[in-house]
Amino acid sequence: QQQVRQSPxxxxxxxGGTTVLTCSYEDSTFNYFPWYQQFPGEGPALLISILSVSDKKEDGRFTTFFNKREKKLSLHIIDSQPGDSATYFCAASFSYQGGRAxxxxxxxxxxxxx
Amino acid sequence: AQTIHQWPVAEIKAVGSPLSLGCTIKGKSSPNLYWYWQATGGTLQQLFYSITVGQVESVVQLNLSASRPKDDQFILSTEKLLLSHSGFYLCAWSLGGNQDTQYFGPGTRLLVL
Incomplete structure (x- = not known):
């Protein structure tokens, strides 16, 4: 089933605290997982991404973890700042009719x- | 550096009227282009994508159509707007491949009354 569940x-x-977001999926064809940050009235901006062959990627205060067996991923933001206040989306990429969806x-x- | 421009910034339109939204990418040759729709407070839904001029694939139509008349231009349109078309329309580009990172434009806010 091609959907991605996100919580909370x-x-x-x-x-200064740590923010943890989680996502889960069912479709095994998903192989690339970007996280986007969106501020009100703006388009989403890529924050960090991970391929399904990796289990962790770190970029400054942002780390994403990927568990292929459990089909779960998470985003950890350490030392959270007021400027991090935004909406965060996980996403999953897969091949679709010659392109990518x-x-x-x-x-x-x-x-x-x- | 690549830039993505969407026009108009915002629109207020009447139900039943036509619509045309545009997107232009500068600084990248032959990008993949995408249209998304986002309801207020909601998630993003991919509508169309194009990997080359003149070729557009539909993912979810929502009574909309898309065209790619030039390598750097993507158009979203409909002849008759519905109330349900209200929302935030986003154009995105990518270079393709397995790690197909998509980069989004600033969006167009549409209100249909």
Whole structure:
């Protein structure tokens, strides 16, 4: 089934704390998983991404973990800052009729309180 | 550096009226192009993609159509708007391949009354 489940729907974290978002999927053909950050009124911006051959990717304060056996991925944001307050989407990429399609999760709205 | 431009920034249209939204990519040759729709407070849904001029594939139509008249241009249109067309329309580009990272434009906000 081509859908991506994301949780939680929203969360609040204190400045300096760690934010953890999770996603799960069922379709084994998904092989590339980007995470996007979206601010109100703007287009989503790529935050970090991981291929299904890897289990971890780190970029500064952002780390994504991938568990192929359990079909789960997560995003960890350490030392969360008020500027990280945004909606975060996980996504899964797969081949579709000669091109690539991207299925997005339902999104998590993160609020970082100072 | 590549830039992606969407026009108009926002539109208010009447039900039953026509619509044309545009997207232009500069700085990349022969990109893959995509249209997405996002309901207010919702997730993104891929509508169309194109890997070359004149070729467009539909993922979810929603009574919309898309065309790629030039290598750097992608158009989304309909002859008759529905209330359900309201939302945020996003254009994206990628270079293809397995790690097909898509980069999004600033979007067009559409309100249908």
């Amino acid at each position: 729907q929203s969360l609040t974290v204190w400045e 991207l299925i997005f999760g339902t999104g998590t709205t993160v609020s970082v309180s100072p």
